[in-house]
Amino acid sequence: MGSGKFYLTRIISIKEEKIISTGFRKILFIQIAILILVFTTSCDQSKTGNAIYTAYSTTPNKENITPASNVEKLLRVDEERINDTIAKLCTENRSVGSDGERKAADFIKSQLDKYGYETEMETFPYSNQKNVLSRETFWDVFPSEDKVLGYSRNLIAYSRQNKIEETNIIVISAHYDCAKSSPGANDNAAGVAALLEVARRFKSVSKDFQVEFIFFGGEEMSLSGSRNYICRLNKSEKKSIIANINIDTIANKDDDYPIFFTVNGKENLATKILTSYKGNKKIQLEMACGISDHFTFEQAGIPSLTIGQKPIHQKIHSPKDSIDTIDMEKVKFTILALTQALKQNFSDIILLNTKEPGTMVQ
Numbered sequence: 412m413g414s415g416k417f418y419l420t421r422i423i424s425i426k427e428e429k430i431i432s433t434g435f436r437k438i439l440f441i442q443i444a445i446l447i448l449v450f451t452t453s454c455d456q457s458k459t460g461n462a463i464y465t466a467y468s469t470t471p472n473k474e475n476i477t478p479a480s481n482v483e484k485l486l487r488v489d490e491e492r493i494n495d496t497i498a499k500l501c502t503e504n505r506s507v508g509s510d511g512e513r514k515a516a517d518f519i520k521s522q523l524d525k526y527g528y529e530t531e532m533e534t535f536p537y538s539n540q541k542n543v544l545s546r547e548t549f550w551d552v553f554p555s556e557d558k559v560l561g562y563s564r565n566l567i568a569y570s571r572q573n574k575i576e577e578t579n580i581i582v583i584s585a586h587y588d589c590a591k592s593s594p595g596a597n598d599n600a601a602g603v604a605a606l607l608e609v610a611r612r613f614k615s616v617s618k619d620f621q622v623e624f625i626f627f628g629g630e631e632m633s634l635s636g637s638r639n640y641i642c643r644l645n646k647s648e649k650k651s652i653i654a655n656i657n658i659d660t661i662a663n664k665d666d667d668y669p670i671f672f673t674v675n676g677k678e679n680l681a682t683k684i685l686t687s688y689k690g691n692k693k694i695q696l697e698m699a700c701g702i703s704d705h706f707t708f709e710q711a712g713i714p715s716l717t718i719g720q721k722p723i724h725q726k727i728h729s730p731k732d733s734i735d736t737i738d739m740e741k742v743k744f745t746i747l748a749l750t751q752a753l754k755q756n757f758s759d760i761i762l763l764n765t766k767e768p769g770t771m772v773q
C-alpha cells in the first residue's frame with residue numbers, strides 16, 4: 412500500500428508538470444491571440460462585456476475578460492437541448508433501482524450513441540448500508556444476497572474509439588439518480604445535462620490523455636455507483652486515473668454560481684486543471700466531504716473535486732427541486748468552465764460540430 416501510494420504520487424507530479432507546462436504554452440499563445448482580437452474587435456466589446464463576464468466569475472476583474480466577440484460565440488450553447496434534457500430526466504422520479512432511473516440511463520446512453528461514443532453499462536447491486544463513510548466499511552460494496560435491495564447502473568463513455576490501458580485518464584462525472592419524492596432537477600438533472608453537453612463537444616484528446624465521462628447511478632444510496640466503479644478496477648486501472656472532476660447541484664437560481672469543493676478544501680491536480688484556465692481562476696475553493704461521488708475517488712487516492720453550489724440549499728431531496736428553479740446561465744457557466752479548461756490543458760482536443768451554431772469556437 413505504502414509503495415503503491417508513493418508511485419501514484421510520483422506519477423501525478425509528472426502528469427501535473429506536463430499538464431501545467433502545456434497550460435503555460437497555451438496561455439502564452441492565447442494571450443497573444445487575445446491581444447490581436449482586442450485590437451481588432453474593441454468596438455464591439457462595450458455592448459456585451461458585462462453580461463459575459465458574470466458567466467465567468469462572481470468577483471469581476473478586468474484582466475479576466477476575454478474579448479467579447481469571441482466569448483459571445485462561446486456562450487451560444489444550445490439552451491433548448493439542455494432544457495429538453497433536464498425536462499426529460501425530470502418526467503419521472505429517478506431514485507435508485509426505480510423504473511425512472513433505468514429510463515434515465517437509457518436516455519443518456521441514446522444521447523451518447525448519437526454523439527458517437529463507445530459506452531459501457533455496469534450493473535451493480537445495492538443495499539442500505541449504514542455509516543458508509545467510515546474507513547472500515549467504505550469499500551464493502553458487494554452486499555450478501557439477503558441484503559440486496561435492487562440494482563442500479565453506471566454508464567461510462569470513452570473519449571476514444573477503444574479503451575486504452577495504462578493511459579492518463581481524467582474522469583468527469585455526474586450522478587443521474589435522485590432522491591425519492593423529488594424531481595431532482597438541480598440534484599442532478601442539470602449536472603447530467605451539463606456533462607452531456609461537454610461530451611457532445613469533445614471527440615478526442617491527445618495521445619497521452621483520455622477523458623472518460625461517467626454517469627453514476629445510486630449516488631443518493633451511499634455513493635454506491637462510484638464505490639462500485641472504483642472497486643471493479645484493478646490496481647493498474649486505478650493508477651491510470653489521474654483526476655476526477657464531478658458535477659453535482661450546479662444550477663439553482665436562488666444560490667450562488669458554482670464553486671469547486673475538494674474533500675480537504677485544498678488544491679490538487681483536479682483543481683489545477685480547472686484553474687489553469689484564466690477565466691476560472693476566481694472560482695472559490697471549499698471543503699466538502701462525502702456529499703458526492705468525488706469523495707470516492709479521493710478515498711482511492713485519486714485527486715478530485717466536485718463543482719457545486721453553496722449553501723447546500725433546502726430544495727434538494729424534496730418536491731421543490733423542480734425544473735422551474737433551474738438557472739440556465741449556471742449550467743452554461745459549468746459547461747464553459749470545463750470545456751475551456753480541458754481544451755487549454757490538452758492541446759489537440761477536437762471539438763465536434765464546430766460550424767453548428769451554439770458550439771465552441773476553435
Ligand SMILES: [Zn+2]
Nearest residue numbers: 598599659660
Ligand atoms: Zn447530488
